[in-house]
Amino acid sequence: MEFYTPKSRSDLEEGSGFAPKFDDRGLIPVTTTCVKTGGILMQAWMDAEAIKQTLITKEAHYFSRSRQELWHKGATSGEIQKVINFKTDCDQDSLWLIVEQMGEGCCHVGYPSCFYREISLEDEGGRLETTLTKK
Numbered sequence: 001m002e003f004y005t006p007k008s009r010s011d012l013e014e015g016s017g018f019a020p021k022f023d024d025r026g027l028i029p030v031t032t033t034c035v036k037t038g039g040i041l042m043q044a045w046m047d048a049e050a051i052k053q054t055l056i057t058k059e060a061h062y063f064s065r066s067r068q069e070l071w072h073k074g075a076t077s078g079e080i081q082k083v084i085n086f087k088t089d090c091d092q093d094s095l096w097l098i099v100e101q102m103g104e105g106c107c108h109v110g111y112p113s114c115f116y117r118e119i120s121l122e123d124e125g126g127r128l129e130t131t132l133t134k135k
């Protein structure tokens with residue numbers, strides 16, 4: 001898939017061409033939220049192929065940094081993410097995926113969201129408190 005090459009800053013920021021800006025590893029961060037609750041599920045990375053597969057299949061695909069390969073989320077766990085909406089930010093260096101989460105949640109640790117711990121604001125940042133219950 002060919003992505004758009006913006007002609008100017010305003011074209012990048014306000015035009016209709018999709019021009020994802022990848023970092024030096026060829027990756028772009030993606031934040032995934034739940035269409036039902038609006039809450040955050042996970043933060044991961046996509047390369048060009050993951051974006052392409054996500055658009056073609058309408059199921060979330062990421063790039064696994066540890067495995068260095070395309071990752072169809074839920075392929076082994078069944079926790080597939082069906083794409084409802086896909087957004088890019090102003091300068092197109094960050095993506096927002098809104099999904100219908102299959103199963104009881106997305107996190108391999110056992111929680112419905114990867115963001116199951118809160119950093120205490122009372123403790124100069126040194127303490128974590130678990131705020132979700134396991135699936």
Ligand SMILES: N=c1c2ncn([C@@H]3O[C@H](COP(=O)(O)OP(=O)(O)OP(=O)(O)O)[C@@H](O)[C@H]3O)c2ncn1[C@@H]1O[C@H](COP(=O)(O)O)[C@@H](O)[C@H]1O
Nearest residue numbers: 042043044064065066067073074075076077106107108114
């Ligand atoms: N299932 C998950 C998963 N779900 C959500 N996330 C979040 O997604 C982020 C992925 O970004 P990374 O680039 O850090 O992923 P990674 O380090 O390459 O993931 P691993 O290969 O180390 O498990 C993590 O930081 C987690 O917050 C997950 N990260 C990893 N996995 C692993 O993915 C594998 C396949 O799981 P399914 O796709 O659900 O079948 C399993 O082995 C899981 O351990």
Ligand SMILES: [Mg+2]
Nearest residue numbers: 044064065066
């Ligand atoms: Mg990781």
Ligand SMILES: [Zn+2]
Nearest residue numbers: 107108109114
């Ligand atoms: Zn997780």
